[in-house]
Amino acid sequence: MSTTELLGRLHPLLVHLPIGILLFGLGLMVVGRRKKTDVETAVSFAWGLGALSAVLACGAGWLLAQSGEYDADMVSRHQWTGLATAALAGLTYWLKNYRWPLALTTAVLLSVAGHYGGNLTHGEDYLFPGTTPLAEQPSTTPLSASVVAVNGQADSVNKGNQPLIRRTFMYRDEVVPILKASCYNCHSATKKKGGLRLDSEAFIKKGGKHGAVLSPGNPQKSKLYTYLVLPEDDERHMPPKGKLQLTPNQVAVIYRWIQKGASFKEEVEVIQPAETNTLAAERVGLPPQLLPLSSDSARVVVPSTESAPATVESTLLAKPVAASDPTTVAALKGEQISLVKLAETNYLSANFINVKAYNRQQLTQLSKLGGQLMHLRLSGQPVGDEDLPELASMTSLTRLALDHTRLTDAGLRTLTSLPNLEQLNLYGTAVSDEGLEVLARCPSLKVVYLWQTQTTPEGIQRLQKALPNLKIETGTGQLSRPTRPDSNKTI
Template identity: 55%
Template sequence: MLNIETIGRLHPLLVHLPIGVLLFAAALMVFGRITRADLGAAVSFAWGAGAFMAFLSCGAGWLLARSGDYDADMVQVHQWTGLLTAGLGTLTFLVRKYRWLPASATVMVLSIAGHYGGNLTHGEGYLFSNEEASSSAEESAKTLEEQALVVSDSTGKKVIRRSFMYRDQVIPVFKAKCYSCHSAAKKKGGLRLDTEAFIRKGGKNGSVLTAGNPAKSKLFTYLLLPEGDDRHMPPKGKLQLTRQQIALVQTWIQRGASFKEEIEVIQQSDDDPLVAGIPLLPLTADSTEGVVIEPEKPDFETTLLSRPMNAPDQQILLKLKEQQVSLTKMSPGAEYLSANFVNTRDFKPETFQALQGIQNQVVRLRLTGQPVQDSDLKQLAQFKNLTRLNLENTKITDRSLELLATLPSLEHLNLYGTAVTDTGLAQLAAYPNLKVVYLWQTKATPEGIKRLLKARPDLKIETGIQQLAAPDTNKVLSKK
């Protein structure tokens, strides 16, 4: 469904049209001057079309800037140079006798607007690396062994190890994988990761770092979400962190997320070498959190979206939209929908009941943070095509898990931050197609999780604790 937010996101696509057309118009003028050909009509058309598309792009860009995810000062420069480009393009279209003057000005201002637009999208220094980035890369190449000093005393050898894990190990990862969306130029979700103060501050949805506890740090747990999840970081399509980089972030947080240099005095015997680098956490092959991932069969959702479905009632869609329920099509040309209640204010059971008329079309449902009760979920029994259900930070209990067992297509269930216990987990064993369940910060115990895995060894359980199991040579691994 096309809405204001979607139109704003079209800006990166729309903006390339006026750039290409305006530069083509300038090239036509140069070509006409060299060949002495009469291209006046074509040149005028190109300048007019380019200016018109520039104004459309400015409108979409203004909608995108309202999200507040970008640096205000840089957005303002980009915005005004973009508008000036559109205005100069219009002037060039109208003027013929001295067209070279506004044409030259248009190309110059267009270049400036494009430069700032590139910085907003990809981060500063994307095209040309600066000395600061180079020196940071050199610093990150230093190992702990190079920073170690061996001294002797009456008790034997000691190693004084100076390490700066945040500067030398964490920053390079953030710079390579996170700064393009979370830095001074662009701060999606209100989050910046380029300084200590901003990391501690968090984003629009609160803190992302709990020192000493990776399981309660979104900075780490969001790295573990499936790429299809809206909150997975980095977003799908972006360069993902390697397993070693994820383990490094986990280790840094678990050690206290220090932003300062650390000095350790280590007693060392002659046959104990100093091991440089960052060690991985101890891992066990039989850990309930360390699940070896095998190649998955095509999920039900993929098969479902290929089946024909009647169009949903437009009156119902309009009513839901008025209640700030976000409805988006799962794929172009298909009538299956994803329903998101995250932005719904003053949630009431009546709001939820409005979905009844489109229960066959709803494939994904997100009720995150809403005051949903067990009784509200009774009506979900009719949602036979529901494959993903997000109930994190709601008021549901074990009773809801008993009610949801009737859903034949449910594959992903998010119970993060709810009051479900081991009693509720036992109900999950009866879910016919369930593949993934999220249990961070619930009342479930490790023993209850083990019992569930024993009953359903095919189930993937995410508890927010990263474990990297040693490869099992009897199984074929697939890298997600």
């Protein structure tokens, strides 16, 4: 991230300063007039400071607008009303004889500028949404009118055991409500983060500045789906950490839509007699089954719904551990390795995302923190099997991300020496069924990610049989996450 990008991202922080300070200045003026108290010095200070903070907010806002991720017309309205507010605040400070009319005009303009800014951030319909909530809007193709017998005879209960035809518009009726509720704030005409818009067929097909997000018929190669089921602490996970997340059923809707070809048009679906129980449930108002419809059903591993016991991680976090050696921490930070404290403990999370020149010595240095290190992310680094022995001393490790590394089956043998390992990400590696046999000897393992690996449905089934409580994510099932600590703090 460049310096200008960083300064631009300070705009949401800076913009609240003039709002509070200028309104405080107006409040002082009201109090001074009503109580006939001399507050002139305080009023002048407030308006001067408010004008200065408004100028700083405008500067940061201008830098933020250069990203091109926001609607140009809305940015223009917010920008010019903001500049006018800053100018009027300055005049209010200097022209004491006209302070009252200028102050009142500034307050009105400040409200308008703030409203435009809110529209940019939350969408134009945030303050005054439509009268009918999205979830309650009726479909223009009622289910009762869209089911007919193949031979043309009306047969609402399918008494003749014949195939039925159902007209469906999955994109309009199921996908759009999800995108609107969870994605439009950052990916629509108002705001185009990453150059991506998801508010129309053309823009979804176009993708963003990082390429296409949709591969019809292949959810595993569609970022629109795969980013939804990444671990929440992955920077690529969508929606971002802290935002309202999609439910498993909503994720399954996106998966099913893409798998069926990602059609943007109404379709006719033939329902065989064996499927009509599901159809009947829909017709009487029961929710349909929204699990992914995969022909490769062996790769769908549905986790048990039984309540899980306390995780190894939560147990470890409750135990005190000595503080990390500050010299080692400083050396690792010098290598651009991010180190974050977990909750209010001395346990650490290490992330190599900013490391530009990876080498094994970095892992050797990191192994000195083996007792404190609980999370390790090596995603996308050229980590090979020969490097994995450096992890053997990291006995507190509960989460390990090795996705998109050079790892093969041979390197997994080291992981059997990690007694507390609960979550393992092997996405995009050359691991095969042979490696899964090694994982079967990791009894603490609770979640493993195996998308785009060399594993087979048969190998996955054998692993599931060896570890019945293991939740396996292959990109076609529901996402499972272990318990997360309440808060993290950078050290």
